[in-house]
Amino acid sequence: MRFRDLVAVVMLAGLYSLIASGLFIVMDAADVAFTEAAVGAGVSTLLMLKTLTLTGRYKTPKTSRHIIAFVSVALTGGLLIYGTHDMAPFGSADAPSQNHVSRDYLENSISETGTPNVVTSILASYRGFDTLGELFVIFTAGIGVLVLFDGTGARSTLRPPLADHLVLRVVTRILIPLILLFALYVQFHGEYGPGGGFQAGVIFAAALILYSILFGAAAARRILSDDETRVLAAIGLLLFASVGVMTVLMGGAFLDYSVLTEDPVAGQLLGIILVELGVGITVASMIFRTFLEFEDRQCADEAQK
Amino acid sequence: MMTLIQQLIAPLMLIVGSFLCLTGAIGMLRFPDFFTRVHATSVTETLGAGLILFGLIFLSDGLVEVIKLALILLFLLITGPTAVHALAKAALAAGVVPDGETKKISSQTNGEPPLKR
């Protein structure tokens, strides 16, 4: 079955992400499922649809056979399956991956960091350096989008296509404050339940994107201007890194929050909250800004026609 | 009284809700045109999911759980019909014709969708 309509392709990819997030819940990964539903099924699908409005919805049909590609893919798959014969079966508690550092994290998370959600304590504290690197990647990719789309400097003045949609406008006015509130809950409750900076940032950006879809990019820019999103993206990253520098100055290792206060556990909690806040700010502003850049491109594209 | 609700009414709600979800899925596949298909999915979203959530509310034992489920129900009831309404309105604006008309047009243009919008 070959789809020529790329909208169908993109929607199916979004559905695949959504089903995957359901599977993640089944396999006990609440935080991951949360992120995948917001990012994979939400923002990623939205950006792809946005791209389709710029590049055209239908692809030229082409039916050719690719025997070499098929053979090499089948071979790769075969090798991967061959590799599983040394693996422990699905769900086994004595697999090597369950029995090294992870057990340590599970046992010491409360006593060392005071954080019941072990995913958050590993993300922000035990492997905080790793997360800092990931945040740098997000920041760099966002800058890449800005650089690629720079040039005309046009700001979208498109009248939003849903401007006359009364029902949507009313419902959105009710929902946006609730979405923002939920984002803040996810941000600051991430130590105790599923959530954290990454999820909260995406949800926050989703609320802003919803607003700009309904009321136009110009209205959305009145909330957060381009200068503000640019500075905020940098501030989030700076906050994360400067917490690390702070711990070094106070005599600890880089991103070892125990030295931040007298009580090591309180220090860990403070550090985790600050670092997650940095993550949230950078992710939210970068995703929102990326969406606006696509919107500007669409406006410039339509002006050219 | 509470046990009667928990043992009889709540499972009944879950079963009826699941049945409505199933009919929604079948309708999505089998109904003839866009608007009837959207109608089938909206049944899934409102009554199907609503009944399942109501059943779960009766089965849950903590107050926090009840409040969370009730909030989910509330948001589903606000967002679901809105999304379906927006979809139907967008389809109408894009020129999708209700009833069997879509089929007629698409057969005239060799399976191409009637409008490229």
Added chain:
Amino acid sequence: MMGLAVYWVIFGLMMIGLYITIVDGNLIKKVVGLTVFQVSVFMLYIAIANVEGASVPILVAGVDNYSNPLPHVLILTAIVVGIATVALALALIVRIRESFGTIEESELDLTTPDSQNDH
């Protein structure tokens, strides 16, 4: 034997994504294929982290069997990095379309940019 079948299904999904990425000439479909591949890798990691009968790794009193939280952390950050890179890829596709007038690999002639649309 059954215990490994879960991984095999995931490898199947992964290979579907890889095949789309290699074979399809349309750049957007390539990105979609890459996404399918990526999500399948996420599934593999989460499947490895899963422990029979365990619960979500949020510590509560009275439960002492949890799934492995470490792969969850790796995948959580990978998802958000994934959206950032997908956004970059889509931006590149938009620019390619503007400069060369097409996003089909077979029609792309990289030696002669379409000067009309170039700015």
